[in-house]
Amino acid sequence: MKTFLRPLLLLMSLLWIASACTTVNVDKSSRANFSKYKTFAWMDSDVQAGKNPVYYNEIATQNLENAVESTLAEKGYQRDENNPDMLIGYHFFVEQKERTVSDPTPLYGPYMGWGRWGWRGWGPAWYGWGGRQSRREKYEAGTVVLDIVDAKTRKLVWRGSVEKAVDNPTQISRQLERDVNKIVEKVPEEKSGK
Structure with a gap:
């Protein structure tokens, strides 16, 4: 029984980790020439997190902007409010969104087995997955x-x-910071004659 559960738990853990991975979508103008960008400044941002102060608070905003600035600095960009190349x-x-969740339905024994040579007795003859049950659930999706x-x-x-x-929701500041770092990692590096 233990040898059966260990691989199953490992597989379920890997699937859970894979589902937690964040996919960054990037769209770049074909005319964009990032070699001419060396400085940046902030423009007004749009935060529509509703009236819930858990989602929208100044700490989360400051952490998000600090994460962007430090990652851009690592890539060679400098902040310049007076004469920026990019904003x-x-x-x-x-x-609020809705998604379909599919849960596996396990089968358990013991069941009486029947083999070619007669009764095999009690045993784990039918362990495995019996199919899937699907259900709809509502969840809150955050987009940055x-x-x-x-x-x-x-x-x-x-x-x-x-x-x-x-x-x-109480960890939104950390989640935003992680997600923004993943986005900024995709920004092309500043290419100067250094």
Whole structure:
């Protein structure tokens, strides 16, 4: 029995970890030339998290902006409010969504087995999965969008986004910081003649 449960628990753990992975979606203008961008400044951001102060608070906003600034600095960009090459903005919103969840239905024994040579007695003859049960559930989905706009033309040149279920609203600040870091990692590095 223990040898059966260990691989099953390992498989379920791996599936849970894989489902927790965040996918970053990136869209870049074909005309964008990131070699000319060296400095950035913030533009007004759009936060639509409803009236719930758990989702929208200044601490979460400050942490998000600090995470973006430190990762951009690691990539070689410098903040310059007076003469930026690009403007950074973000959108964050939480919305109610619905999804279909499929749960496996296990089969358990013991069952009386019947074999080619007669009765085999009691044993774990039918352990396994009997099928799936599907159900609909509502959840809160948080979406973070990071925009990079050319400061001269005022045109959007790069957008990265993450959508993820908000599992624990009290941890939204940490979740936002992790997700924004994953988005900013996809921003092309500043290429100067250094």
